[in-house]
Amino acid sequence: MKHGERKAYLLLEDGTAFEGKGFGAAAISVGEVVFTTGMTGYQETLTDPSYYRQIVTFTYPLIGNYGLAPGVEQSWQVRAFGVVVREAAPTPSHRRSVETLDEYLRRHGVPGIEGIDTRSLVRHIRREGTMKGALVSTGPGEGLPDKAALWAHLEQPIPRDHVAQVTARAPYRMPGQGKRVVLVDYGLKHGMLESLRYRNCDIYVVPAWTPASDILALRPQGVVLSNGPGDPQDIPEAAETVRELLGRVPLFGICLGHQVFALACGGRTEKMSFGHRGCNHPVKDLTTGRVMITSQNHGYVVSREGLPEDLEVTHVNQNDGTVEGLRHRHLPAFSVQFHPEARPGPDDAAELFDRFLEEIDNAEAGVEEGRVYA
Numbered sequence: 001m002k003h004g005e006r007k008a009y010l011l012l013e014d015g016t017a018f019e020g021k022g023f024g025a026a027a028i029s030v031g032e033v034v035f036t037t038g039m040t041g042y043q044e045t046l047t048d049p050s051y052y053r054q055i056v057t058f059t060y061p062l063i064g065n066y067g068l069a070p071g072v073e074q075s076w077q078v079r080a081f082g083v084v085v086r087e088a089a090p091t092p093s094h095r096r097s098v099e100t101l102d103e104y105l106r107r108h109g110v111p112g113i114e115g116i117d118t119r120s121l122v123r124h125i126r127r128e129g130t131m132k133g134a135l136v137s138t139g140p141g142e143g144l145p146d147k148a149a150l151w152a153h154l155e156q157p158i159p160r161d162h163v164a165q166v167t168a169r170a171p172y173r174m175p176g177q178g179k180r181v182v183l184v185d186y187g188l189k190h191g192m193l194e195s196l197r198y199r200n201c202d203i204y205v206v207p208a209w210t211p212a213s214d215i216l217a218l219r220p221q222g223v224v225l226s227n228g229p230g231d232p233q234d235i236p237e238a239a240e241t242v243r244e245l246l247g248r249v250p251l252f253g254i255c256l257g258h259q260v261f262a263l264a265c266g267g268r269t270e271k272m273s274f275g276h277r278g279c280n281h282p283v284k285d286l287t288t289g290r291v292m293i294t295s296q297n298h299g300y301v302v303s304r305e306g307l308p309e310d311l312e313v314t315h316v317n318q319n320d321g322t323v324e325g326l327r328h329r330h331l332p333a334f335s336v337q338f339h340p341e342a343r344p345g346p347d348d349a350a351e352l353f354d355r356f357l358e359e360i361d362n363a364e365a366g367v368e369e370g371r372v373y374a
């Protein structure tokens with residue numbers, strides 16, 4: 001088969017349709033159509049579990065040019081449900097690359113569409129907000145299915161059990177000589193494990209629904225709440241668990257973990273119009289005045305309105321002023337909406353992991369001095 005002989009459609013729930021060329025798996029996929037502005041890091045993006053049930057549009061026009069390599073992925077599967085690019089590079093070049101984007105997506109059963117005007121799609125999403133879409137990519141020589149049948153696919157609601165689909169089925173440990181940290185897995189990225197391992201942590205990963213008593217029974221010195229897909233309000237049990245952990249062990253929330261932390265403290269979250277996705281989002285740390293370029297991938301955000309007294313805003317997005325970081329005023333707990341583990345993206349915020357380990361030291365010293373925070 002010659003590259004480009006396959007047909008594909010991307011249909012949006014508001015009736016907008018794009019026709020292009022298919023690549024990846026010959027399949028039909030339904031998900032929320034989102035866009036990311038990352039110029040590189042496509043393999044990390046596609047395997048990030050936070051993209052579960054999303055069809056990812058890349059604004060950068062050439063994707064796949066340095067190929068796909070083992071060890072780069074952020075989970076064991078492609079978690080995005082579909083891929084939209086201007087051009088999928090057919091001849092990648094990198095010494096570690098073992099396959100093309102087309103081959104990679106075929107192997108993972110995920111469809112792609114290329115050759116559409118991704119600028120016009122992204123402008124549409126920016127204007128109207130993210131929306132449901134159906135992506136159909138045909139096999140070589142196959143005709144496109146009937147559009148009416150495809151619209152029918154769009155009538156079904158997207159299920160909301162995202163975290164249940166991607167969380168670890170059972171606990172596991174990555175032993176280390178350093179601090180004992182429990183990582184609650186709402187759909188964690190490997191980069192998070194790497195960031196903790198790099199700091200010698202003794203890591204216990206637990207499934208999302210693990211009760212607070214079981215987490216505390218592991219005698220953690222700190223608990224990290226991971227990133228994950230979907231709406232934080234769909235997992236009220238998670239906020240309930242975090243409420244029970246608050247004040248009993250230092251907490252660090254990242255992305256979905258940050259949103260769950262805010263809900264646990266009595267805050268609110270809301271859906272953004274088109275979210276923040278990419279590797280180039282400027283965030284100001286209000287405690288130091290420093291601006292970092294951060295990696296982001298979220299469609300929900302902690303609301304400024306109704307923020308509980310106990311929470312202080314520590315980070316703000318420089319583009320739209322939204323809340324990017326929180327700290328509890330009295331207890332050892334803080335969180336960020338962006339990704340300090342990067343993967344993909346710059347390492348500007350990596351030191352937040354060190355800050356968390358310091359927080360543990362301070363909390364433990366406080367307890368020794370009789371300042372009990374529990």
Ligand SMILES: NC(=O)CC[C@H](N)C(=O)O
Binds near residue numbers: 050228232256299
């Ligand atoms: N990366 C994440 O953890 C994303 C959090 C949440 N699913 C959101 O879209 O806002």
